[in-house]
Amino acid sequence: MRRRSTIRNSNRQSEGIRSGKRLLLSSTITMMISLCVVIMFFSSFIDAETLQSNSLQKGQEPKSAQQRRPQDDNYRIGPEDVLFISVWRNDQLSREVVVRPDGKISFPLLDDLPVAGLTPLQVKETITKKLAQFVEDPEVTVILQAINSYKVYISGNPSLAGVVNLKRKTNLFQLLAMIEEKKALSEAVDLKKAYILRGGNRLSVDFEKLLEEGDVTQNIEILPDDMIYLPDNFDQRITVIGEVATPRVIPFQRGIRVLDAVLMAGGPTEDADLNDTKIVRPKSGEEEKTETIRVKLKDVIKKGKLQYNLTLQPKDTIIIPARVF
Known part of the structure; x- marks a missing residue:
């Protein structure tokens, strides 16, 4: 009987030891998995930071700057637009420039460069080509920081007259919606007499058909320097x-x-x-x-x-x- 009792006690002790080992092994595995997850998380974070840092050093714009850029790659640069010109590994040349009223920018080594009417890509190619005379294999990036040249001019009703700065492609309906935030057009404008002047020529656009009849054929694209005449409708x-x-x-x-x-x-x-x-x-x-x-x-x-x-x-x-x- 004593022998059987001893055997039972021994078995219980062995089972307890095995249970402890399993528990210790399970805890160890859990800790190792947690540690791997933490390492992976920080590694990806560090890689992302490193990648962004390297991109900036090479003159590539960060995601936030990309979101600020117009989606239209064919945008033509104009006076008062703001450009950031980055030359990789050359902080002395990298800088922000404003397009002058004459359509030119000033840039080190290259003096005055005409950029009005060009796309950012064309400006990049021009600077890269000219800069190659002074810098070996220059890597240039041109970022459009601010659009200030896309202006249209409103005349006629004094309460609406002024300059509107547009930041993207805009059609006539969108422009009138922006103006109507200031004052209801139906209360302020004689739509029958309204017109658009472009390059000295009066365009055949019926404002009344667009706004009151929904005729989308009248919804033309607005271009920089368009003059929109919105006469007061007092006599109506x-x-x-x-x-x-x-x-x-x-x-x-x-x-x-x-x-x-x-x-x-x-x-x-x-x-x-x-x-x-x-x-x-x-x-x-x-x-x-x-x-x-x-x-x-x-x-x-x-x-x-x-x-x-x-x-x-x-x-x-x-x-x-x-x-x-």
Whole structure:
């Protein structure tokens, strides 16, 4: 019996030792895997940093700079554009330059170089070729840092006039959307008289068809130095005077009616004689002559007689007189 008990105890001890060894082995393997993961992580990080550093030394632009560049490789450089010219392993030559109004840049050893009208790749090839006279096998990179030459000029309405700096290819609809952030075009511009002047020639573009009818054939590409004429539409507006809360001039919109204009002027006052409302309208083709149209606006509001809610025309004047007590 004692012998059997001894054997059992020995077996238990052996099993405990084996369990401890398995546990120790498992812990060791886990630690080794964790250590490998950490080493791999830092190795990839260091490799990435080294790769980026080497790329910069060779004049290659970092990813952030690449994202700032225009996607169009055919971009033509113009005055006031900013270029960064990198010559590999030559910090004295590498520098940022601004294109002068005459279209040239100043660069060490090469004096003045004409670059306006060239692509960054063409500028790189030109500098590389000329620099080879002074530097052995120069490796040149030209990075477009800032686009300042893509300008268009807005004239006509004083509230919209100015210079717009574009940073990428832009069509007419996109340009008008940018301008409309300042002021609604429908309130400020006579679209029928708007036009584009390019190189001294007036382009055949219908602004009204583009914005009001969605005619995409009018959506042309805007080029640098285009002049966009957006005339004020004051003479096309509607005037509301008399017994309204805020007499005012209202931008003409297609389909606008008498009641719409009166409400835009704050609505009638308590003293308004609505059924004696008048529209004074210039006669077509007859300068300084007008016709007067009576509107029963009270019947429109109180009785729903919409036939009296007439559609307005540009240059109409609405007059709401006071009631006679």
